[in-house]
Amino acid sequence: MRFLFFLRIEVNIVAEPNKQQIGDGGDNIGQAAHKTAEAAKQISKAAAEKAAVAGAEATSTAAGASVAAAAQGGQAAASVAAGTAAGGPVGAVLAAAWAMRHTLFKILVCICLVLVFFITAIVSLPSIVFNNIFHTDPDSIDYASGDIYEIMEELSGVVSGCVTNGYDAALAKVEKAIEDGGYDYELSMEALINHGYASATYDICYILAAYSASMEQRGTRKSNMEAKLNSVADKMFPVTYVEKEMERVIPLTYTTYSAGPVTVVTGKTQTGTINGVPQYRYTTGTHTYYTPSGEATTTVPVTRTAYQSVSVEVPVYAGSTVTGSRIETYYTASGTETLTPDTEMIKYIEATIGEFDQSVILKAFNIDPNAVYNQFNITYAEAIQNMANALKRTLYGTTVSGNIPSVTDEELLKILNSLNCSGARKALIQAAFSLVGKVPYFWGGKSAAGWNDEWNTPKLVSAAGSSSSGTIRPYGLDCSGFSDWVYKTALGETIGAGTTGQWANSTAISYGELKPGDLGFNDPAGSPNHVLMYVGKDYSGNDLWVHCSSGSGVVVNSPGYIKYYRRTNNIDLESNTVSGGSYGEALYTIQVDVTHYCACTKCCGSGATGTTASGKQVAVGMVAMSNHYPFGTQIMINGTMYTVEDRGGSGIENDTSRVDIYVPDHQQALRMGRYKTTATIYRLGR
Numbered sequence: 255m256r257f258l259f260f261l262r263i264e265v266n267i268v269a270e271p272n273k274q275q276i277g278d279g280g281d282n283i284g285q286a287a288h289k290t291a292e293a294a295k296q297i298s299k300a301a302a303e304k305a306a307v308a309g310a311e312a313t314s315t316a317a318g319a320s321v322a323a324a325a326q327g328g329q330a331a332a333s334v335a336a337g338t339a340a341g342g343p344v345g346a347v348l349a350a351a352w353a354m355r356h357t358l359f360k361i362l363v364c365i366c367l368v369l370v371f372f373i374t375a376i377v378s379l380p381s382i383v384f385n386n387i388f389h390t391d392p393d394s395i396d397y398a399s400g401d402i403y404e405i406m407e408e409l410s411g412v413v414s415g416c417v418t419n420g421y422d423a424a425l426a427k428v429e430k431a432i433e434d435g436g437y438d439y440e441l442s443m444e445a446l447i448n449h450g451y452a453s454a455t456y457d458i459c460y461i462l463a464a465y466s467a468s469m470e471q472r473g474t475r476k477s478n479m480e481a482k483l484n485s486v487a488d489k490m491f492p493v494t495y496v497e498k499e500m501e502r503v504i505p506l507t508y509t510t511y512s513a514g515p516v517t518v519v520t521g522k523t524q525t526g527t528i529n530g531v532p533q534y535r536y537t538t539g540t541h542t543y544y545t546p547s548g549e550a551t552t553t554v555p556v557t558r559t560a561y562q563s564v565s566v567e568v569p570v571y572a573g574s575t576v577t578g579s580r581i582e583t584y585y586t587a588s589g590t591e592t593l594t595p596d597t598e599m600i601k602y603i604e605a606t607i608g609e610f611d612q613s614v615i616l617k618a619f620n621i622d623p624n625a626v627y628n629q630f631n632i633t634y635a636e637a638i639q640n641m642a643n644a645l646k647r648t649l650y651g652t653t654v655s656g657n658i659p660s661v662t663d664e665e666l667l668k669i670l671n672s673l674n675c676s677g678a679r680k681a682l683i684q685a686a687f688s689l690v691g692k693v694p695y696f697w698g699g700k701s702a703a704g705w706n707d708e709w710n711t712p713k714l715v716s717a718a719g720s721s722s723s724g725t726i727r728p729y730g731l732d733c734s735g736f737s738d739w740v741y742k743t744a745l746g747e748t749i750g751a752g753t754t755g756q757w758a759n760s761t762a763i764s765y766g767e768l769k770p771g772d773l774g775f776n777d778p779a780g781s782p783n784h785v786l787m788y789v790g791k792d793y794s795g796n797d798l799w800v801h802c803s804s805g806s807g808v809v810v811n812s813p814g815y816i817k818y819y820r821r822t823n824n825i826d827l828e829s830n831t832v833s834g835g836s837y838g839e840a841l842y843t844i845q846v847d848v849t850h851y852c853a854c855t856k857c858c859g860s861g862a863t864g865t866t867a868s869g870k871q872v873a874v875g876m877v878a879m880s881n882h883y884p885f886g887t888q889i890m891i892n893g894t895m896y897t898v899e900d901r902g903g904s905g906i907e908n909d910t911s912r913v914d915i916y917v918p919d920h921q922q923a924l925r926m927g928r929y930k931t932t933a934t935i936y937r938l939g940r
Contacts, residue, residue: 378640378641378644379641379644379645379648380459380462380463380465380466380467380471380474380641380642380645381394381466381469381471381472381474382409382462382465382466382474382475382476382479383402383405383406383409383462383466383645384402385471385474393473394472394473394474394475402648407714408476409458409462409476410458412476412479412480413458413461413462413483414458415480416480416483416484416487417483417490417610419484419487420486420487420488420489420490420491420610421450421490421491421607422921422924423487423488423490423491424450424488424490424491424492424493424607425607425921425924427488427493428442428443428446428493428495428603428605428607429856429924431493431495431603431605432602432603435497435601435603436601437497437601437602437603438600438601438602439856440903440905441500441502441600441602442602442603442604442605444849444905444928445498445602445603445604445605446604446605446606446607446928447604447605447606447607448606448607448928449606449607449608449609450491450607450608450609450610457612457642459642459643459645459646460612460615460638460639460642461483461615462479462641462642462645463638463639463641463642463645464615464616464619464621464638464642465479465482465619466641467619467621467627467634467637467638467641468619468620468621470628482618482619483615483618485618486614486617486618489611489614489617490610490611490614491607491608491609491610491611492607492608492611493605493606493607493608494605494606494608495603495604495605495606496603496604497601497602497603498601498602498603498604499599499600499601499602500599500600500602501597501598501599501600502597502598502599502600503553503554503595503596503597504595504596504597504598505551505552505553505595506551506552506553506593506594506595506596507549507550507551508549508550508551508552508556508593509546509548509549510546510547510548510549510550511544511545511546511547511559511561511585512544512545512547513542513543513544514542514543514544514545515540515541515542516540516541516542516543516566516568516584517538517539517540517568517569518538518539518540518541518566518567518568518569519536519537519538519567519568519569519576519579520537520538520539521536521537522534522535522536522537522579523535536569536576536579538569538576541566543564543566543584543585543586544561544584544585544586544587545584545585546585552593552595553595553908554595555592555593555594555595556592556593557590557591557592557593558590558591558592558593559587559589559590559591560587560588560589560590560591561585561586561587561588562585562586562587562588563583563584563585564583564584564585564586565581565582565583566581566582566583566584567579567580567581568580568581568582621634621638622634623635623638666687666690666810666932667843667845667932669687669789669790669792669798669810670683670684670687670843670932671843672790673770673789673790675769675770675771675790676827676828676829676830677829677830677840678744678745678771678825678826678827678828678829678830679769679770679771679827679828680770680840680843681744681745681840681934682740682741682744682745682770682771682787682827683770683771683787683789683790683800684744684840684843684932684934685739685740685743685744686736686740686787686789686800686808687800687810687932688892688931688932689731689736689739689802689808690800690808690809690810691807691808691809692709692807692808692892693709693710693730693731693736693802693807693808694709694710694727694728694729694730694807695730695731695732695733695802695803695804695806695807696713696715696727696728696729696730696731696732696735697715697717697719697720697722697727697732697804698715698716698717698720698732698735699729699730699731699732699735699802700731700732700735700738700739700751701731701735701739702742703739703742703743703746704743704894705892705894708729709728709729709730709731710728710729710730711728711729713727713728713729715727717732730802730807730808731802731808732802733753733784733785733786733801733802733803734750734751734752734753734755734756734785735802736801736802736808737749737756737773737785737786737787737801738750738751738756740787741822741825745825747822747825749822749825753775753779753783753784753785754779754783756773756785756822757775757778757779757783757785757820758779759822759823760773760820760821760822760823761820761821761823762818762819762820763819763820763821764819765819767819767821768788768797768819769788769827770788770789770790771787771788771827772787772788772819772820772821772822773785773786773787773788773819773820773821773822774786774787774788774799774816774818774819774820775816775817775818775820776815776816776817776818777817777818778818784801784815785801786799786800786801786813786816787799787800787801788819789810792812796812797812798810798811798812799811799812799813799816801813840890840934840935840936841934841935841936841937841938842934842935843932843933843934843935844911844932844933844934844935845911845930845931845932845933846889846891846911846912846913846930846931846932846933847909847911847912847913847928847930848891848913848915848928848929848930848931849912849913849914849915849928850914850915850916850917850922850923850924850926850928851878851902851914851915851916851917851923852916852917852918852919852920852922852923853872853916853918854920856920857920857923866878866899866900867885867899867900867901868885868886868899868900870899872899872900872916873916874916874917874918875895875896875897875916876896876897876898876899876900876916877889877896877897877898877899877900877913877914877915877916878898878899878900878901878902878906878913878914878916879898879900879901879902879906879910879912879913879914880901880902880906880907880908880909880910880912881901881907882910883898883910883935883938884898884938884939884940885898885899885939885940886898886899886937886939886940887935887937887938887939888935888936888937889913889933889934889935889936890933890934890936891913891915891931891933892931895936896913896915900914900916902914913933
């Protein structure tokens with residue numbers, strides 16, 4: 255009864271028109287639950303043909319017996335033959351059903367057809383997913399709910415956890431190589447070439463298919479798959495390194511001096527004795543001497559005034575009377591001198607963590623990709639790919655996912671700095687640019703101001719009205735969610751929910767009135783719509799728009815479908831005082847090189863105490879930057895505000911673009927890696 259109900263819903267959904275949406279969606283959990291029945295919709299033709307060869311063969315034999323018993327003359331036989339030629343066993347059953355005249359035989363044929371669909375689904379889709387729905391292997395059921403999306407989300411988490419273990423193992427290899435070779439840790443980690451962090455390019459559907467194929471679709475269990483993946487975790491990301499050597503300057507700390515007047519004894523005359531002790535009359539004067547005033551550090555040669563110590567006799571007072579003298583040390587200028595820091599040769603490694611090696615999956619499951627898979631006369635490689643594609647079509651409606659165009663931060667910063675507009679408008683574009691290439695499109699995706707850690711994690715699309723409803727996608731924003739996020743993050747203002755709400759909260763303007771931060775729509779309110787944010791013109795005179803585009807995510811481009819131009823109501827976009835929420839006025843934007851550190855001895859040296867250079871206990875939200883930025887400086891990176899409370903080694907002190915973000919765990923610091931982005935300075939000092 256479960257399967258018949260499943261197929262009945264499938265027929266209804268297949269009959270719906272395939273809508274292409276580029277706008278946004280309102281949250282509708284009920285309709286999303288209905289859409290989960292698409293689990294059987296996307297079984298590929300190629301997979302079905304191969305899967306039906308064995309399983310459907312027996313079914314079509316039974317169906318053939320029914321057809322033979324009912325066939326009346328050559329017409330029915332000819333129809334069956336034509337159906338077989340066109341569609342194999344399934345075509346034979348369909349043709350037979352068309353040729354039948356008796357209701358009973360039609361019922362029998364329909365039952366056979368259901369069995370064919372059943373067998374096709376079971377054989378062509380990974381059993382670790384669909385066994386929990388069809389219960390074809392009752393001893394290997396991991397989930398009670400039988401909901402494909404819950405199952406996929408759980409299995410995705412298992413695979414992601416195993417891959418994370420693999421990435422951690424690669425980082426551990428790098429650290430072990432540094433430790434075993436006695437290499438400089440900071441230089442080695444700065445030189446790390448990390449292709450594994452940003453996007454471990456593993457295909458979850460392929461992994462689930464490979465595991466199911468390795469078990470020949472029987473006895474598949476989540477725990478078994480997890481154990482096998484973890485057994486090859488240390489091989490998932492290849493690690494190589496080469497030894498390097500560099501001459502490093504040892505910072506030279508020297509004393510600085512300041513001049514000042516000193517009262518000195520210039521003469522004394524004996525006036526007698528008291529109890530055998532000579533008595534003197536002193537004369538004093540004022541001379542200029544130098545005294546130590548502090549310290550300075552340099553990594554380059556410094557030519558400065560040379561100082562020579564001198565012993566100076568100074569008076570000792572009792573009240574205002576000189577009663578004696580003592581000798582003190584002061585300094586006098588003595589020409590010039592050049593202070594040159596020493597150097598040392600430092601050995602370090604340039605390690606490379608490679609991209610995820612998908613061939614490791616075959617090793618984990620002990621698969622020979624060229625071996626023949628079961629009785630289907632295809633290779634394991636073909637069977638796995640067919641299963642993976644069938645699963646992708648079932649979940650996503652396609653075998654490929656959308657891509658996010660690559661735009662460098664240097665290009666975005668160049669565009670941003672070229673804008674001639676108010677501070678408020680520039681703040682909008684800066685916030686919008688912070689998500690370009692980083693956040694995918696997600697139907698119904700909304701978010702509060704600032705960076706959202708859930709972006710790019712798999713989530714169920716629960717908003718109705720899109721072909722993606724009821725599927726699992728990387729979480730992100732839809733078009734109106736993006737424009738509202740930009741206004742909330744940059745100005746602390748919301749501009750409404752959905753394209754309809756944002757249309758209502760804005761006023762029409764002409765094309766000639768467009769300024770950065772204004773909105774564009776492709777259709778009027780009430781129609782399927784898409785909202786974009788105007789940036790300005792590129793160097794060729796083309797209009798640039800930033801928006802969250804279906805299939806691409808947050809992009810900057812020049813689309814030609816924008817017909818309506820609007821400006822938000824009741825927001826002062828011409829102000830040069832940007833609130834930035836509660837952060838005050840944005841001062842300027844810079845490009846930064848972001849790294850991460852924790853309070854351990856590896857990151858902070860053997861004397862690490864957890865206290866920052868400003869004297870505060872280190873905490874999340876603090877960063878280390880060069881002394882070019884006073885303590886208390888506020889800097890926003892990817893929508894998150896940080897405060898400068900720490901300094902660093904020469905790598906930070908000599909690089910004003912370097913930002914070292916504190917995180918509480920060393921492994922987290924390693925995982926988050928290093929990247930370049932744009933940042934906004936909101937305050938210099940306290």
